[in-house]
Amino acid sequence: MGKKKKKRPQGEWKQPPKSAERQAWEAESRRLRSSYQQPKLPQRRLIATTFVLSLVMFGGFFVFLLPSQSLVSDLRSRGVATWATVTSSPRDKFGSPGNITVRFDTPKGEVNTELSDWGARRPDGLVPGNPVSVTYDPHDPTRVLTTDWVKHPPTVTFPMLVTLARFW
Numbered sequence: 001m002g003k004k005k006k007k008r009p010q011g012e013w014k015q016p017p018k019s020a021e022r023q024a025w026e027a028e029s030r031r032l033r034s035s036y037q038q039p040k041l042p043q044r045r046l047i048a049t050t051f052v053l054s055l056v057m058f059g060g061f062f063v064f065l066l067p068s069q070s071l072v073s074d075l076r077s078r079g080v081a082t083w084a085t086v087t088s089s090p091r092d093k094f095g096s097p098g099n100i101t102v103r104f105d106t107p108k109g110e111v112n113t114e115l116s117d118w119g120a121r122r123p124d125g126l127v128p129g130n131p132v133s134v135t136y137d138p139h140d141p142t143r144v145l146t147t148d149w150v151k152h153p154p155t156v157t158f159p160m161l162v163t164l165a166r167f168w
Helices: 021-034 044-079 147-151 158-167
Strands: 080-088 101-106 107-115 131-137 140-146
Touching: 021 131, 044 101, 044 131, 044 140, 044 147, 101 140, 107 140, 131 147, 147 158
Parallel strands: none
Antiparallel strands: 080 101, 080 131, 101 107, 131 140
16 A cells, blocks of 8 residues: 555645746736726616616707697698798897797788797898798797798707707
8 A cells, every 4th residue: 555645734735935937927917907907887877867868868859859840740731821021030149040020911910920940940041121931820820930941941950969969
């Protein structure tokens, strides 16, 4: 029979010392691994907040788009085209057209109202006193747009573009 090995207690064994070259290699390896670590995943509340804000921005886009589309749709289906006179055409603080008021005749009498906006935008270049072709809703003459915008509404307005850009 062979010689029986004497068992050492576990705490007695020690790893042999490492060479300086091996220690330098391990230190460099640790440094490289730490520099390539993945970033921490975002917290759930950050993900939820981002999702909710995206929904709000997407909702804002639809707040500008849907009423405008329904106005254009209504005016295309039952609108009456007529000539109106621009009574005032103010500018807002950014230089964009403000609340443009027009006056036109209907079968029920003369109407003095503001042009409706399309996607939070109003037509540019309307000077007070000039005639402009408008289309109005005979059921509610305050719903009025220029005839050009009823036929060919702007694709995307600046406020719509901003909310859509924030969504992405």
